[in-house]
Amino acid sequence: MFWTDIEGCELLALVEENGLVKLWSLPERLGTFALTENLDALLLGLTSRLGFFDLNTKRSRLLYPQQLYPATSGRY
Numbered sequence: 001m002f003w004t005d006i007e008g009c010e011l012l013a014l015v016e017e018n019g020l021v022k023l024w025s026l027p028e029r030l031g032t033f034a035l036t037e038n039l040d041a042l043l044l045g046l047t048s049r050l051g052f053f054d055l056n057t058k059r060s061r062l063l064y065p066q067q068l069y070p071a072t073s074g075r076y
Helices: none
Strands: 002-005 010-015 020-025 030-035 041-046 050-054 060-062
Touching: 002 030, 010 030
Parallel strands: none
Antiparallel strands: 002 010, 010 020, 030 041, 041 050, 050 060
16 A cells, blocks of 8 residues: 655555555655556656656656656646
């Protein structure tokens, strides 16, 4: 189960096997996310960017290479 701390710029997940919570710090607020066919990757909708995020490597691959909105606008 995944959830986001929008203001804290974090993605979190419950590891069901042991009850621990995994946390990934992100460069800006995460407004939405979606599961993908790859269980190790999510589609992230950040404040100003849209892209895939690899949960293991913590690397992002932007789908839209430019900022969608200025990072200070607060729009999602």
